Amino acid sequence: MTEAILLERERGLLTLRFNRPDKKNALTRAMYSRLAEALKQADSDPAITAVLITGSAECFTAGNDIADFIQQPPSDLDSPVFHFMLNLLECRKPVIAAVAGAAVGIGTTLLLHCDLVYVSRDARLRMPFVNLGLCPEFASSLILPRLLGQARAAQLLLLGEGFTGEQAAAWGIASEALGSGAAALAKAREMALRFDELPPQAVRISKQLMKAPDRELIRQVIEEEGALFTQRLRSPEALAALTGFIKRQ
Template structure:
């Protein structure tokens, strides 16, 4: 059976790779659970100094697997998707993201919680929550207006406008936009090894200090977003939009 989350060690660097290419790395409940567990274990393992989160050189993730999501939708804060969010948010080790191809929904919002982000210039990022009758998640309703301003954030969250990796880098949502997915993976791993070579406690303390301001507010916003997201999933708007999406996507 194919592993949908591939975990690989290279010295002090742990790579967590999304591996569901036939579904454009769409995330299932099981994948969220595996990611959450892997992040928790890495955080507790003193021999892990840095983490790379990536997909393939052609696709990061198309977001939630809608069919899987609707079969057993999240009902409380212990649902796999929210466990993953908490694990990434709580991770003390630096996390480096490598993004090529599609980064949809949580594939974009999770980047707001990574420490270094490298993208392919032609990567396509999008948060179509409202388009699916849903609402923003993972702190995006707070962090995007803070980082990009209210007007640009409204275009991304209310209209669900897509943007490129080049734009993400220009807007400060990524460290750099590179020529292709292979270059992105190389750069992400190079950066992770640079981090891993530094004093681990100093890196972790620095990360904690940078993230401390506003952390309590962010946690409150994520919880409020999560409960609202659960309610929105049951709404007639979301049911109609998600059903239409599944029907359109069916072969």
């Protein structure tokens, strides 16, 4: 069986690569568990200086695997998806993302918690939570209005409108937009390996200082959104929308 999350080590860099090309790298409970554990281990391993999250040059991730989601929906904050969210939030090492192609749902919201994000200009990002009868997650309801303003955040979260990698860079969601997925990955890898040359404790303390003012508030919002999200999963609206989505596949 092909490994759905590939772990690759290069000097001090740990790369976490989504690897379900036949499913557009859609994420399952098992994948969230593996991601959460890898982030936890990376955080405590002194030999790791940075973490890179990526997919392929054609697709980052289509978000949650809806069939897996319906069969085993997260019921509380002890579910694998929330373990992943909190381990990414708490990771003391720099986390870099390289994005190409589709980045849907959590494929976009996880970027809000990375330190550096490199995208292809034609990447397609979208958070269609409302369209699926759900609500925002991963503190996106807090971070996006702050970052983009209320009006633009409403377009993305209330209407579920998509946007490009070029727009993501212009709006501050991404660090830089590159000409292709391969270029985005190469730039992300180059920048991630730079942390091998920097004093690790100075990097860790600097990230801690940057994140500290909002850390507890973001954790609180993740928990509040998570409680509402799990409620919404059992709602008639969400069940109808999710079932309809599967039938269209």
